[in-house]
Amino acid sequence: MTNRDDWDAIVVGSGIGGLVCAAYLAVTGRRVLVLEQHDVAGGNSHVFRRRRAYEFDVGVHYLGDCGPGGVLPAILGGLGLDKRITYREMDQDGFDEIVLPSTSMFMPAGWDRYRRRLKETLPEDAAGLDTFLDICEALGTEMRSALLSGEELTVADLVARTPVTLKWGRHPLSGLFDHCGLSARARTVLAAQSPNYGMGPDQATVSMHATVTDHYVRGAYYPEGGGQMLAAGLVESLEAHGGALLTRAHVTRVLVDGGKVTGVGLADGRSFSAPLVVSNADYRRTVLDLVGAEHFPAKLVTKTREAAMGLPFATLYIALDRPLPERRNANLWWYADDDIGTYYRRLAEGDIDPVSFLFLSFASQKDPQGRAVCPPGHSNFQVMTLCPPEYDRWGVTTGPADGTRYRRVGAYRKSKEEFTEAMLTAAERAIGPFRDHITHLEAATPLTHERYTLSTGGTPFGLADWGGVGVRPDTRTQVEGLHVVGANTRYGSGITGVAVGGIACASAIVGRRLMHEVHDGAVLGDADLLPERDERWDPLAVSRGTGRRHARGLAGIDR
Structure with a gap:
């Protein structure tokens, strides 16, 4: 053929x-x-x-x-x-664990449960949270309904059926935070999963945040x-x-x-x-x-x-010769600071050491019967953090999509090794010591991602501003x-x-x-x-x- x-x-x-x-x-x-x-x-x-x-x-x-x-x-x-x-269900009462220095919270499935959990965690922001969640839930529902519609929607149809989306969808997420009068800590808890779309609250739209949140609030799973x-x-x-x-x-x-x-x-x-x-x-x-x-x-x-692109990731792929400590079947979103705005400002300035944000995904918990994930008694997990998009952060001036052979460049290897060490240090702050049990450790940078997918800047998120x-x-x-x-x-x-x-x-x-x-x-x-x-x-x-x-x-x- x-x-x-x-x-x-x-x-x-x-x-x-x-x-x-x-x-x-x-x-x-x-x-x-x-x-x-x-x-x-x-x-x-x-x-x-x-x-x-x-x-x-x-x-x-x-x-x-x-x-x-x-x-x-x-x-x-x-x-x-x-x-x-x-698909295997993750813990529907807490599939994402959000950890800040001053508080922590497990995010559950269901808008009502999510609202209750947020107000229990952030009682001083209760009124602003209600306003915020009313808008995000309505917008998520409108967008999903439009997606599944059986008819071609005219502009007039969209105006009638998606009033919240039309009012708020194109506003930056930080603008909605301001409208709701939310504290820095509440903004950080609400936007903790913003690395799911590769943009901070000043750049991401309310529509993007609401649709991604609605997606996961409908339940979290793993294939x-x-x-x-x-x-x-x-x-x-x-x-x-x-x-x-x-x-x-x-x-x-x-x-x-x-x-x-x-x-x-x-x-x-x-x-x-x-x-x-x-x-x-x-x-x-x-x-x-x-x-x-x-x-x-x-x-x-x-x-x-x-065009500006979404932010790229650096990732550590880690295997251990022992099981992970017992925990819920949940991802971990760990922040070293209570103010997510400060985190994204540091990131924009290239200030990423010490590492102050990590996403940890525990594959051996999500698919324990998966024959390929790891041998019995071992564990397999990934540690990820966002990176500045500039090539010079990694000791090169152009990327692999342009033909740059970067992997043996001394400055690149040094930057990668140093950042791997910084990520490991942060990961042990997040989940406790594990280095003595590592059987496999591999780091991937944005250049790695670009080499395999040819995406501009090595981001998986596409355009941020077009x-x-x-x-x-x-x-x-x-x-x-x-x-x-x-x-x-x-x-x-x-x-x-x-x-x-x-x-x-x-x-x-x-x-x-x-x-x-x-x-x-x-x-x-x-x-x-x-x-x-x-x-x-x-x-x-x-x-x-x-x-x-x-x-x-x-x-x-x-x-």
Whole structure:
């Protein structure tokens, strides 16, 4: 199938947004080719293995809204994957533990419980919390209702149905904090999970905060088998319906003739033709490099060149030869200061040592039956913190997407080692001593992230400011036949955000309200076409595509 040169649609990049779009185009009758420059599909959802003993999730740490009627299960279920991708509940009475020097709180599922918990923790802010939560809950409900609507909403419909969103959605989160008269401590507790969208309260909009909060307040979950299960299921659906995935296929050009896309060209000289190209690549690189600025209006090119990106992460992947101390099945959001505004100001100034914020995700607690996570009696967890976006923080002036070979640069290695030490010191402040039990320690910087995903600045969050606060591209572009998906679009980042963008893009192409259809129970994919899975089935191997499924170099797990 992949020997053919002409396709109905080509998807550049295999993050979850690209795979969702590709799978829906395939199940609605298009011949679809997905091209991925990395060794496996999945983008920020992929996993990697070490020492034949540990499997680490790169970007899937928890998912919201995966219970009955959930958005992500509906999207995957519409492809016939409801029995192949399942979810484990985290502690619904406290799936996120927020720890400040002066207080701590477990965030529960359910807006009513969340409100009660906040007012118990912050009684002096009770009145302001009510105002804040009334606005966020209403906005989250309005946005979700609009997403699931079965009809195309006009501007007049939106004005009538989303009054809170129209009033508050584009305001900065800090503006709503001011309106509610909230203390610094209350602002920190409320915005503690703001690294979920890579922006502080002065930059993030109320809409972004409210929709992400609403997403998790509807319940927190983890995919059984880890994040690679998402990509593997989508690849199975794509291939079962006549599509194909090529990995190690680096697209360097989207071909345009007479204002219309005609296909793509690869780094190895191959080319494939199609009248429709969906770019799941970084938006800035799509416009300026893959397509070329000459094919877009000058104003769009200017704001794309000048766009600010969400903040990137540095991550430690850690395995221990002992279990973690007993704790709830909850993430930990740890802050060394009660004022989140001070934290983001320090970050903007490049002042990140000592490390004053950490997110800890405990994979071996979330999926204790997962055969690949770690051996019995061991533990597996990730420690993450936000970083300044500038390259010079890491001792280089350009990034790997521009061809910079940074990993052996002395200044980079020194910066990475020093920051690893600072993160370990903070992590032991957060959860107690563990260094004597480390069996694997690996650090990833924003340059690491950029090397694997080619995202501008190594961020998983996409655009933070694209010519205006809260402004982001739609999936359609000004070039005929060219669409975009992924973390840079108006549908947001995170697994569910990009999945929603993927199905929205497919909907625009096929002219159907697919999100409404599948949330209403429609199954467009034929589950009978999906391949059988035996005891040797490996989601990482499946995510390489049929042509490279059995190629050498795939890391295994000894169990």
